[in-house]
Amino acid sequence: MPLVSVLVPAYNHEAFVQHCLDSILADPYPAKEIVIIDDGSTDRTAERIEGWLSLHRDHIAVEYVSRGNKGIAATLNELAARAHGEFLRIGASDDYLLPGGSEALVRYLMAHPAKGAAIGDCVVVDGDGKKILDSGMCDLHGADKRLYLSDDGIRRAVISHWAIGGPVTMLRKGALETVARWTEGLRIDDWDLFLRLAARDAIGFIDVKVCAYRLHGANFSKTRHTATRIVNLTEAREVALRRVSMFAEPDRTRLRAEACRIGAKIAFLQGRLGRVAVHMTAYMALMALSKLRFGHARHRVGAA
Incomplete structure (x- = not known):
């Protein structure tokens, strides 16, 4: 072995x-x-x-x-x-x-x-x-x-x-x-x-x-601490945007959508409800676009 x-x-x-x-x-x-x-x-x-x-x-x-x-x-x-x-x-x-x-x-x-x-x-x-x-x-x-x-x-x-x-x-x-x-x-x-x-x-x-x-106690408390969650989520959003170019469609659009969803979580924890609505609107629009692109990709594969 x-x-x-x-x-x-x-x-x-x-x-x-x-x-x-x-x-x-x-x-x-x-x-x-x-x-x-x-x-x-x-x-x-x-x-x-x-x-x-x-x-x-x-x-x-x-x-x-x-x-x-x-x-x-x-x-x-x-x-x-x-x-x-x-x-x-x-x-x-x-x-x-x-x-x-x-x-x-x-x-x-x-x-x-x-x-x-x-x-x-x-x-x-x-x-x-x-x-x-x-x-x-x-x-x-x-x-x-x-x-x-x-x-x-x-x-x-x-x-x-x-x-x-x-x-x-x-x-x-x-x-x-x-x-x-x-x-x-x-x-x-x-x-x-x-x-x-x-x-x-x-x-x-x-x-x-x-x-x-x-x-x-140590790892569970970190997941509940608001300031730590904001820092972690902010970094996760930056990681998502940094790695978008590595993916083909529709995954590229899915990752952009995920960055918006993470942005909504950050805004919620910060109490900025208007920004939550903006991020979630963008998230839903991008997810709809990713599904459309997934359908087009399947159609091309089927035609081939």
Whole structure:
């Protein structure tokens, strides 16, 4: 089996990081390594990692770096550069892997050499590891999994209904060379990467629970904090507009429409109801145009 590098960016997860590492070690996939960076944690995360390594370093290949904070995108790029594997499993130090997930993702990528990434589903657990939702995609994000069965559906899902959370992704290392890795300086780095992959029809999906995504006090509070939401949404809108040119029609128009919908969310959080109406009017007009262009594209294909 090809080598899988599990990339773990760790930051202020002293309560969870050892469970994360335990899950990687316990996964029965035989050819694996851990590449982990403590990204300037201010709690005892680095100490917990070092304690785990003192017990398990002889059981699995590990490369570990502890350094000052550079942010998630820079850390992921450094992790990928340090990895030796053909496939990169994207981890998270507060989540954990489920047994069999790595093998399922590897088998998909080996069977589909044109795909640069494979994603699965996850269960959702609380801070104590108790399952609270059976499907992160459906129960947490309200996704329609049927969209993920075709390239066109995946493009639509990535553009309009981002439902990927937790360490559900495996990348072919060579795919990062075509999409220039993670864009440093972004907070919404994963959506930006997946937009670039989706534009190349490089994403595949398996309906398998491959990890557990943990909802706990720190990440849950961020989703409810208004100022943080505005910052994240503003960046997401900029990402959408930046990536429009990568898509053909009707997806190009869909992404422009999504930028308008995000603009409406920002205006609502800011209490600017007039701007909400302007953005939503533009959104509906662009969505109608995208459907018209989709119909024309199908007609041309049928005629051919």
